Amino acid sequence: MTAQPRARTLEELRREAASCTACDLYARATQTVFGEGPEHAEVMLVGEQPGDREDKQGHPFVGPAGRILDEALALAGIARDRVYLTNAVKHFKWREKGKRRIHEAPSVAEIRACKPWLDAEVAAVDPRVIVPMGATAVRAVIGPGFKVTEHRGEPLDLPDGRRAVATVHPSSVVRIEDSAQRSLELHRLAGDLAVAARLVGA
Ligand code: URA
Secondary structure, rough: OOOOOOOOOOHHHHHOOOOOOOHHHHHHHOOOOOOOOOOOOEEEOOOOOOOOOHHHHHHOOOOOOHHHHHHHHHHOOOOOOHOOOEEOOOOEEEEEEOOOEEEEOOOHHHHHHHHHHHHHHHHHHHEEEEEEEEEHHHHHOOOOOHHHHOOOOEEEOOOOOOOOOOOOOOOHHOOOHHHHHHHHHHHHHHHHHHHHHHHHHO
């Protein structure tokens, strides 16, 4: 089944999405983690899916990836409360490993099932620039076949007249063990975010 959002305002969408059963992920997740931010932000950042912390707290990017994203936003001179932050998939997909819940990447079918919510958020917020972070978000926002590693940070025209600036997912920075390399990648992420900010004159 596909999600069929009827509501228009973000608050209505959030309420509707809370009971979404368009794919099976809802069954093992604590809750739907909907996007957050200003009703009419000029920039929308899109991640993959909520992680363990986000699933428990019900807010996007409040765990380790969120901390890296906060650092990158600060380096880029962007206030977090000026951007709308959401995910391509709104339920946490995980498998059990001992006592831990380990993240699993969403399938193409799960990304597709959740797409109507992302489309509805885009319609409600009406951002000028969308920043998909990582392969899942890139697939949802731009489509399959787009190589983030080759085209990160490059402004791209979307069919609906908006622009996109793809970048890597903040969790790819979290995973880098070497601190010099991590710092380099953090600054590259910040550079990509700064490109998006410049497009809206921020
Ligand atoms: N990773 C994501 O893609 N989104 C979140 O909200 C948290 C971690």
